[in-house]
Amino acid sequence: MDAAELGFEPAVSATGAPTARTSGATARATRSPRRRRRARSGGGLRRRLGAAAVLIAALCAMGGSYAMFAASSGAAGTGSSTADIEAGRQLYQVGCITCHGANLDGVKGNGPSIIGSGSASVYFQVSTGRMPLARQGAYAPRKEAKYNETQTEQLGAYIQSVGGGPTVPVGKLESSSAQIGKGGELFRLNCASCHGATFHGAPLSGGKIAPSLLDANDKQIYTAMLSGPENMPVFSDNTITPAQKKQIIGYIQTLKASQDPGGNGIARIGPVSEAIVIWVGGVGALMISILWIGARAR
Ligand code: HEC
Ligand code: HEC
Known part of the structure; x- marks a missing residue:
């Protein structure tokens, strides 16, 4: 049995929306003579309508879970x-x-x-x-x-x-490990004077302190640079570009991980990988339901 027989290639458009007209047309085109006879009897039509309903329900469920995911990970303000x-x-x-x-x-x-x-x-x-x-x-x-x-x-x-x-910011906030050398340079130039070369923080004049960076996650480091809390300067995207911010974060997090053997920091991979997992899982579920519909419709 080939893909066309299972009916799963044109049943779904590139955007994931059911395309009723094309799937109808290909169903007609690929129907075998034996199945055409069965279809005329009426049971086939009912079955196909049932299958279409299941497909639409599956698509809606997937779209719904995707929308839920997208809403929860989307940046405030965007x-x-x-x-x-x-x-x-x-x-x-x-x-x-x-x-x-x-x-x-x-x-x-x-x-x-x-x-x-x-x-x-x-x-x-x-x-x-x-x-x-x-x-x-x-x-x-x-x-x-x-x-x-x-x-x-x-x-x-x-x-x-x-x-x-x-x-x-949204998406992956750490540069690849190939760029942490650049991140290290930027860190020593812009941050180490206050936070120390090993991220442990240091006292500033006037009783203030630059805190340790050991507990900060990617998004907190990024938003600290964007907002410049208290005595910390604002590092706007003109001063330190978004790509450079990611290099700094990559450098801090990589060195932290090597200082602290306790965690390999899978969580720091961030929402991008979660999106992939959900997306792949969702598409997998969809494929299974399409195969199931195809098998039933035979
Ligand atoms: C002039 C000193 C100074 C410089 C330079 C500086 N910071 Fe800071 N930073 C501070 C101070 C002070 C705070 C604490 C602010 C507060 O408590 O509201 C802080 C807080 C932070 C925090 C929050 C830490 C936490 O978990 O509470 C992060 C992350 C951070 N800075 C990152 C950076 C990075 C990255 C750079 C370089 C691009 C940098 N800082 C440069 C003074 C500085
Ligand atoms: C008891 C008073 C108080 C309460 C309650 C309070 N804040 Fe603040 N907030 C301050 C003070 C004082 C500062 C400035 C001191 C500092 O930056 O550490 C500040 C600073 C801030 C800043 C940084 C401003 C900037 O751009 O530098 C933000 C953002 C903020 N607050 C948000 C909030 C939010 C959101 C809440 C409620 C969840 C809140 N604050 C509750 C007193 C308060």
């Missing part, structure tokens, strides 16, 4: 839905408004304006547990995050939608 923004607004009103104000323009004596901080700064501050600030005047150290990943994205989506600013 593809955030109005529902995310609304959820973020509600979180903001409970957790942030007393210090940053109803219009994000800050509250004198409590917190600065965060207009233009963008979802990048929100991600950095909230995912590292610095925000919400526990009490006014305290140095904001890294601590246990109070909001989960989704809530953090929702807060970012809301603050982005009101004030704009740099957005959270």
Whole structure:
């Protein structure tokens, strides 16, 4: 039995949408004389309609799970839905408004304006547990995050939608290991003076400290560079290009992994690989259902 007999090549368009007209046409073209006789009897038509319904259901299920995945991994600010923004607004009103104000323009004596901080700064501050600030005047150290990943994205989506600013980067944020030499140069030039050559951090003047980088994940390092918290300078994409930021991250994470034999950091491969797993799994499930339909329709 060949592919055309199973009917699985033209049943699905390149975009994954069912193409009713082409699949009908090829069904006609590839139907054998024996099957044409059966089809005229009426049972074949019902079976084909049943098969089409199953195929459409499978496609919908796959599309739905893909959309769910895409929504959860999409960066705040790039593809955030109005529902995310609304959820973020509600979180903001409970957790942030007393210090940053109803219009994000800050509250004198409590917190600065965060207009233009963008979802990048929100991600950095909230995912590292610095925000919400526990009490006014305290140095904001890294601590246990109070909001989960989704809530953090929702807060970012809301603050982005009101004030704009740099957005959270998406995709793979580490360069390939071939480029970590360049990353090392950039790190020594731009970061080591404050964070130390071994990432353990160092005291700065005026009682401030540049913290250790050992706990920071890719996205936190990236958004730290984009937002420049406290005494840290902002490294805009003009100063350090996105490709160079990825080289720096690759360098930090690779060296960290070699300093700390405990983890090989599979999680750091990031959402790209998850997308592939889900995509491949989804397509696999689809293929199985198509083969099954094909087998039943014989
Ligand atoms: C108790 C007051 C307080 C609360 C509550 C608070 N913040 Fe802050 N926030 C501050 C202060 C003060 C700063 C500046 C100090 C600093 O950068 O460490 C700040 C800084 C920030 C910044 C960085 C601004 C920039 O671009 O440099 C962001 C973003 C931010 N807060 C977001 C939030 C969010 C989101 C919440 C709610 C989850 C929140 N904050 C809750 C007081 C507060
Ligand atoms: C002038 C000193 C200075 C330089 C240069 C600097 N930083 Fe920072 N960095 C800081 C300070 C201060 C903080 C803490 C900010 C805070 O607590 O809000 C920080 C925080 C961070 C954090 C958060 C760490 C954590 O887990 O809490 C990361 C990541 C980071 N910096 C990366 C970098 C990278 C990458 C560079 C070079 C491109 C760099 N920094 C250059 C001073 C500096």
